[in-house]
Amino acid sequence: GESVGLHLPTLSVQEGDNSIINCAYSNSASDYFIWYKQESGKGPQFIIDIRSNMDKRQGQRVTVLLNKTVKHLSLQIAATQPGDSAVYFCAENLSGGSNYKLTFGKGTLLTVNP
Amino acid sequence: DSGVTQTPKHLITATGQRVTLRCSPRSGDLSVYWYQQSLDQGLQFLIQYYNGEERAKGNILERFSAQQFPDLHSELNLSSLELGDSALYFCASSVQDGGYGYTFGSGTRLTVV
Numbered sequence: 001g002e003s004v005g006l007h008l009p010t011l012s013v014q015e016g017d018n019s020i021i022n023c024a025y026s027n028s029a030s031d032y033f034i035w036y037k038q039e040s041g042k043g044p045q046f047i048i049d050i051r052s053n054m055d056k057r058q059g060q061r062v063t064v065l066l067n068k069t070v071k072h073l074s075l076q077i078a079a080t081q082p083g084d085s086a087v088y089f090c091a092e093n094l095s096g097g098s099n100y101k102l103t104f105g106k107g108t109l110l111t112v113n114p
Numbered sequence: 115d116s117g118v119t120q121t122p123k124h125l126i127t128a129t130g131q132r133v134t135l136r137c138s139p140r141s142g143d144l145s146v147y148w149y150q151q152s153l154d155q156g157l158q159f160l161i162q163y164y165n166g167e168e169r170a171k172g173n174i175l176e177r178f179s180a181q182q183f184p185d186l187h188s189e190l191n192l193s194s195l196e197l198g199d200s201a202l203y204f205c206a207s208s209v210q211d212g213g214y215g216y217t218f219g220s221g222t223r224l225t226v227v
Contacts, residue, residue, distance in 0.1 A: 043218030104157035
């Protein structure tokens with residue numbers, strides 16, 4: 001089955017609010033995690049990543065938090081804008097072997113209301 | 115434009131037919147990955163090539179095959195197509211033989227009728 005999953009399939013927020021998208025993973029050996037954004041008709045676009053030796057990483061308006069104790073990952077988007085409306089995927093990677101494929105969650109649809 | 119080029123963007127074909135999807139990676143990237151995205155299965159890893167060699171296989175059907183050519187472009191061949199093969203097929207590339215920092219193309223939407 002899926003190694004990575006999402007708590008909420010849809011999320012609707014008001015423009016200007018902060019958004020939090022959650023993700024659970026089951027493989028405790030995964031050591032690298034990525035958030036992707038996919039807009040309609042486009043391929044997934046890299047947002048931010050985090051390695052397992054970190055708890056938090058910040059980018060421009062986005063923050064990823066990693067809680068290895070409960071195997072939980074979250075993406076926080078500050079001051080959400082209509083352009084943030086998309087499907088967001090978390091993905092995990094298990095390095096150290098010969099297979100570097102990413103395992104994706106099923107995605108969360110974020111809708112930003114003006 | 116991500117730099118990863120996929121053609122064609124849309125493809126409609128009949129059951130039982132064979133199609134070829136093409137991917138040109140970003141300049142300088144040696145690894146190519148193929149993913150299938152369907153509504154019920156999400157993004158599923160199919161296969162990875164690095165500098166012309168197969169590196170990893172995922173849930174790829176025996177009816178599907180791929181290769182990476184000396185100029186690093188890759189083709190995904192889908193044969194004996196079934197209705198359930200209708201999906202978006204994405205190619206991604208990366209510099210190294212690893213899963214870090216994939217760049218995805220915009221995909222090929224395959225419809226089998």
